[in-house]
Amino acid sequence: MPAPQRHPTMADVAERAGVSPSTVSRTLRGLSSVSPEVRARVETAARELNFAVSRQAASLVTGKTGRVAVLVPMLNSWFIGSALDSLGPVLRTAGMDLVVYVVPDMTERAVFFDRLPARRNADALLVFTFDLSDEESARLDSLGMPVVYVSQYAEGRPSVYIDDVAGARRGTQHLLNLGHRRIAFAQTVGPAGFTFSSRERLTGYQQALTEAGIPLDDDLVVAAPVGDERLVTQAVGDLLSLREPPTAIFAEQDEHATSIVSTLRRAGVEVPGRMSVIGFDDHQIAKWWDLSTIAQSPADIGHAAGELVCSLMNDPDAEQSRHIVLPTHLIPRGTTAPPFQAEAQPTGDGSAERGTHG
Secondary structure, X not given: OOOOOOOOOHHHHHHHHOOOXXXXXXXXXXXXXXXXXXXXXXXXXXXXXXXXXXXXXXXXHHOOOOEEEEEEOOOOXXXXXXXXXXXXXXXXXXXXXXXXXXXXXXXXXXXXXXXXXXXXXXXXXXXXXXXXXXXXXXXXHOOOOOEEEEOOOOOOOOEEXXXXXXXXXHHHHHHHHHOOOOEEEEEEOOOOOOOOOHHHHHHHHHHHHHHOOOOOOHHXXXXXXXXXXXXXXXXXXXXXOXXXXXXXXXXXXXXXXXXXXXXXXXXXXXXXXXOEEEEEEOOHHHHHOOOEEEEOOHHHHHHHHHHHHHHHHHOOOOOOOOEEEEOOEEEOOOOOOOOOOOOOOEOOOOOEOOXXXX
16 A cells, blocks of 8 residues: 655745745745745745645744735625725735625624624734724724725824815816806715715815805705615705705715716706716716716725735834825716806897896
8 A cells, every 4th residue: 555645845845946944934925025036936846846835834833814804894885896806916916815804784893893803814904984983993903913994094094095075176176167156965875884985075075165155055965875766866856946956966976976867867957958967986887877077996996905905914114104095086077067057038028138138
């Protein structure tokens, strides 16, 4: 009976590649401290010996899991899906696996922060689009691993995000430049703690109006959940029934904006003839609807977040409060135009209304 075949070890790979076992370990874990020439030799030796690293064994030796955890409120989101699509390849190149924790409501969120499963299952954590309490932030600080905040600013902590305030100011200024003065703002509504930059975008809208000398009007700010046709219709109806209705609506998300455009057109309100509408994100749906929008790139955000978390894991002395702010830009399309100008109506004696002639 033949003797059982011995599995190759890290020492075998080191001997064939002419390096130390620790260099083999660093190479196969994807650390950047290994030169390209040494990395090539180690990888060639490992292939020739059919050597595969046991994740569990490596964890026992290094204290590392080789995984990065992601905390998200949902997966059926265009933004989160696009960001994860670009994050994954960055982590794979670094030899890291991805673990995703989905906490769609406050109950599951409380369980996550109570148990903190990422502590034993990952070497770093990415937190997407959450409004964290001081207690929750402190819990994450206690993990003893890099924690990067994505699509949000976190004071004193590494973050990757866009400037939502500046983006919303840019969108509002676009409408002001077209001549609009009655501009509404449509917020989305979600569970407490999952506002998706809503407050910052409202702030940017308000700042642009104030800088233009236009008084803020609470009646022009409406809210409805994305996808709830009844409540979106009600919100649009509230705006149209105002004594002085708006001539433009800034929706904080593109999906919200397209629902508003659809509602307006069903009501016989031409877009942009009678009402201009602009969104935020440059979601794929914005192109299909020819929707003016403020564009951001979730793919760039995911890529930048991946590079940042890898750099923090590889260099414990790296700057722990680094902020990466990615740009937004205006994309004017077919849903914004100058405000409608009513034609002068003839009076009973055949002359035009006062003000139409000198």
